[in-house]
Amino acid sequence: MPALQWGGRFTRVPDGELLAFGSSLEEDLVLAPFDVACSFAHVETLLGGGIITSAEATALSAALRLVDDEIASGTFAVYARERCAEDVHGAIDARVRELAGAAGQSLHAGRSRNDQVATTLLLYVRDRALRGELRSRDIAATLVARAREELDAGTLLAGCTHRQPAQPVLLAFVLAAWSEPFLRSMHRFAAVAQTASAACPLGSGALAGSTLPLDRERGARVLGFTGPSRNALDAIGSRDAALDLAHGSVRVLIDASRIAEELIAWSTPAYGYVCLDDGAATGSSLMPQKRNPDPLELVRAHAAKLLGGYTGAMATLCGLAPSYQRDLQETKAQVIAIVEDALATLDAFARTLQGIAFVPERMEQGALEGYTIATDVADALIAAGTSARAAHAMVGAAVARAERERRALDEGDLASLADQAGTGEIRAPLDARASVLAKRTRGSTAPDDVREQIVSLESELASAPEAPA
Ligand code: ARG
Numbered sequence: 001m002p003a004l005q006w007g008g009r010f011t012r013v014p015d016g017e018l019l020a021f022g023s024s025l026e027e028d029l030v031l032a033p034f035d036v037a038c039s040f041a042h043v044e045t046l047l048g049g050g051i052i053t054s055a056e057a058t059a060l061s062a063a064l065r066l067v068d069d070e071i072a073s074g075t076f077a078v079y080a081r082e083r084c085a086e087d088v089h090g091a092i093d094a095r096v097r098e099l100a101g102a103a104g105q106s107l108h109a110g111r112s113r114n115d116q117v118a119t120t121l122l123l124y125v126r127d128r129a130l131r132g133e134l135r136s137r138d139i140a141a142t143l144v145a146r147a148r149e150e151l152d153a154g155t156l157l158a159g160c161t162h163r164q165p166a167q168p169v170l171l172a173f174v175l176a177a178w179s180e181p182f183l184r185s186m187h188r189f190a191a192v193a194q195t196a197s198a199a200c201p202l203g204s205g206a207l208a209g210s211t212l213p214l215d216r217e218r219g220a221r222v223l224g225f226t227g228p229s230r231n232a233l234d235a236i237g238s239r240d241a242a243l244d245l246a247h248g249s250v251r252v253l254i255d256a257s258r259i260a261e262e263l264i265a266w267s268t269p270a271y272g273y274v275c276l277d278d279g280a281a282t283g284s285s286l287m288p289q290k291r292n293p294d295p296l297e298l299v300r301a302h303a304a305k306l307l308g309g310y311t312g313a314m315a316t317l318c319g320l321a322p323s324y325q326r327d328l329q330e331t332k333a334q335v336i337a338i339v340e341d342a343l344a345t346l347d348a349f350a351r352t353l354q355g356i357a358f359v360p361e362r363m364e365q366g367a368l369e370g371y372t373i374a375t376d377v378a379d380a381l382i383a384a385g386t387s388a389r390a391a392h393a394m395v396g397a398a399v400a401r402a403e404r405e406r407r408a409l410d411e412g413d414l415a416s417l418a419d420q421a422g423t424g425e426i427r428a429p430l431d432a433r434a435s436v437l438a439k440r441t442r443g444s445t446a447p448d449d450v451r452e453q454i455v456s457l458e459s460e461l462a463s464a465p466e467a468p469a
Contacts, residue, residue, distance in 0.1 A: 044219055087113070089117065137464050172454070257303035280355040
């Protein structure tokens with residue numbers, strides 16, 4: 001017989017299959033430590049309201065400490081499964097009733113699983129948002145450190161749009177660009193943690209509050225919330241912070257998937273721009289020569305999968321009347337699945353990034369290919385007084401000519417362009433390094449600007465909070 005927290009008005013035991021269908025135990029187990037924290041706080045709200053004696057509070061707290069140990073050692077999960085618990089909250093309550101003697105019967109006073117689930121989930125969201133923040137920061141820091149190294153090395157490559165060579169850029173500039181979304185993610189996760197720490201649902205009861213004088217301020221304080229939530233009905237029915245966390249988790253993976261895709265392309269022989277560490281590549285069971293970028297491919301696939309999960313989680317809220325509905329159990333399960341998967345995927349991505357070696361010779365070989373300095377030549381004509389449209393057309397024709405003659409743009413082209421445009425002598429960069437050095441706008445790929453970007457990124461990273469103890 002399963003351990004249920006209800007049944008007084010029932011004349012017959014519930015259908016076992018349907019109870020199993022409705023159980024959220026497996027997906028809830030990850031919430032167990034947070035439920036214990038929430039239950040400790042509830043003991044405080046009961047004590048603060050004079051609803052239990054301090055002897056009862058001591059007995060309940062001692063039992064909760066034991067449960068905490070059982071969770072850490074893994075025996076609690078075995079216990080909860082054996083009892084066919086409906087969810088982790090009921091299982092913890094049942095275990096406390098076993099461990100705390102008579103006092104155990106009072107733990108659930110004034111509490112519903114509705115405010116308990118809402119509060120526990122917020123504690124989980126806060127914890128995982130902080131992990132997401134740290135992981136995003138670590139990835140950003142790795143990329144910024146690599147950018148600094150590559151700035152010193154001065155490595156150049158053809159920056160692409162539409163996967164076609166566009167303009168020469170510094171590798172350091174590209175790496176700094178890659179770090180930016182992870183800094184944004186870091187801030188996004190921090191904001192989620194803050195949202196999840198604002199209003200504490202504990203003491204909202206099932207939906208309408210309680211006739212018991214629960215000390216909600218005390219409970220909220222113990223759990224590190226700013227204060228108790230304002231409206232009980234909203235507090236038990238809202239899943240905003242959980243969905244924000246799911247959103248942040250999917251967003252950061254989408255960003256990771258875009259870099260993964262670039263690295264996958266760069267690791268092909270056609271590019272040859274990067275070499276994946278043996279630890280981050282895999283072989284083929286048939287083709288002995290293969291080195292496949294599987295972890296990066298899987299980062300890409302996890303992003304896509306979790307985006308689907310996120311859509312599913314959001315969909316469970318569509319048209320759901322604003323209160324607790326059992327559907328929210330599925331929202332919760334989907335959010336947890338997304339978040340756990342995203343954090344593991346971010347870890348894999350971070351490990352793979354550590355093992356990437358750039359091949360500067362290959363990058364630099366291709367930096368001028370595809371007439372990547374054509375825009376700079378057009379800019380030189382514009383600076384000398386030619387209209388943008390005329391400059392574009394003239395340089396386009398010069399590129400076509402050079403292409404037919406299988407050569408790069410050269411001094412001769414500059415002279416004839418100046419002649420056509422009637423500008424007098426023009427000077428334009430004709431190699432990739434001169435091109436990046438000639439950039440003068442803020443945020444450009446010019447080495448001095450990239451140095452400033454890196455300094456700014458480093459200081460933003462340094463001001464991020466440290467890992468919680
Ligand atoms: N397992 C449920 C959940 O996670 C617990 C809440 C049940 N509440 C209720 N009123 N039946 O959402």
